[in-house]
Amino acid sequence: MALNNHQIDHYPWLKKAYHDLTLPLVHERAHHALLIKFITGCGEDILISTLAMRLLCLAPKHNQPCQNCHSCQLFLADHHPDYYIIExxxxxxxxxxxxxxQISQKIxxxxxxxxxxxxWVKTASLMTDAAANALLKTLEEPPENTYFLLSDIDNGQLLPTIRSRCQFYFLTIPELDGSMIWLKSHIGTAQYTDNELATALLLNRNAPLAALALLHADQWQKRMHFSQNLQTYLSxxxxxxxxxxxxxxxxxxxxxxxxSLLSDGLKATQKSGRFIINRDQVPLVRMIASFNSEKIIQLYHIWNETRQQLQMINGLNQELMISNLLAQSEIILQS
Incomplete structure (x- = not known):
């Protein structure tokens, strides 16, 4: 990943994380293995790439990669021979x-x-048990001058033995107000309302880069069209x-x-509307809230369960699963 001189400066919440992770390097007490957990879309790749570049730099300045040495130039060209990404x-x-x-032999x-x-092991929880156990042997007896960066989503499940060999770090994201300020600085303020900006953030667990991607014209229009169809057919x-x-x-x-809309509808039935996520779809949320709570919970359960099945079980007929799900939902709503 090619990096600009001050790219990380564009993401204020990453600056503290970078400082936290590189400070041990200054004191020559850096752990040989880091496990960095993150919420997707908070800039995790930018942070870890910058950290990797700092570890490889031959002449760091003020704890930043110099970007001028031969090692940095190779990194920026995506051709560094001592940098390995496993995914x-x-x-x-x-x-x-x-x-x-293969990596164990080279390092x-x-x-x-x-x-x-x-x-760098990206989304480390995607390792098979055999792969994780093979990595564990290397982590227990690491080669000299070798650093392992394991990154994973915050709910990823890693073997406890892998976690125990790593220094843990959770990449925090800014509060909603801070993310709103950042979003407004990166898009036209007249293009979206505050409720729309907040919705984009809340749908992505407040991850600014994921929210920015959702606010892309084509993607946001897709969501608006989806919401309109829901309101029409659910009525x-x-x-x-x-x-x-x-x-x-x-x-x-x-x-x-x-x-997320079903969850918002349930919140509305419990008089907890201030906690809704889809702040730009209040009429739709109210319509869903007009169903009784039991029906909303049933719908949420079968939709969430189907999502998990489609994600975890290979070879399922997606069209058949969705057709069955819609039929079940219609029965629940009409009962």
Missing amino acids: PEKNKQSIGIDQIR YERAQQGGNKVI ESDFWSLRDTFINDQIFMLIDWFC
């Missing part, structure tokens, strides 16, 4: 043991640039007409949006 191979959903073994060799070696207790909407390559995103 699922194309068309695979997990990190296999062979990937770990016991001398660094080609004469400095450190850095291994007629007609789920089946939503079938074509849900059967596409962004099915998980659409299910998440619908579940």
Whole structure:
């Protein structure tokens, strides 16, 4: 990932994290393995890439990579021979043991640039048990001048033995007000209302970069169209007409949006409207709240359960699953 001289300065919440993670380097007490947990869309790749570059830099200045030494130039060109990124191979959903073994063989060799070696395991919970156990052996007896960066989503499940060999760090994100300020500085303030900006953030657990991506014109228009269709068909207790909407390559995103609206509807029935996420869709939330709480809970349960099945079980017929889900939802709503 090519980095600008002050790229991390564009993300104020990352500056503290970078300082926290690099301070031990200044005092020569850096742990050889870091486990960094994050909420997707908070700038995790930018932070970790900058940290990796700092670890590889041969002449850091003020605890920043100099960006001028040969090592930094190789890094910026994505050709550093002592930097390894491990992630699922194309068309695979997990990190296999062979990937770990290949890296393990290389890192016991001398660094080609004469400095450190850095291994970044992206979304570490995607390692198979065999891969994790193979990595564990290396973490227990790490090569000299070698650093492991393991990054993972905040609810990712890693083997306890892997976690115990790493120094843990959670990448925090700004509060809603701070994220709103950042968003407004990156988009036209007249383009979106405060309620729309807040909704984009809350739908993404307050992760600023994920919210910014959702506010992209095409993506935001897709959400608006989805909400309009929901309001039209739910008013007629007609789920089946939503079938074509849900059967596409962004099915998980659409299910998440619908579940967030169901959750908001339930909050509204409990007189907790101030906690709703979809602040720009109050009429739709009120319509959902007009269903009784039991029906909303039933709907949320079957939609969330279907999402988990589609995500975790390979080979399921997606169209059939969605068709069945819509039929069940219609029965619940009309009962």
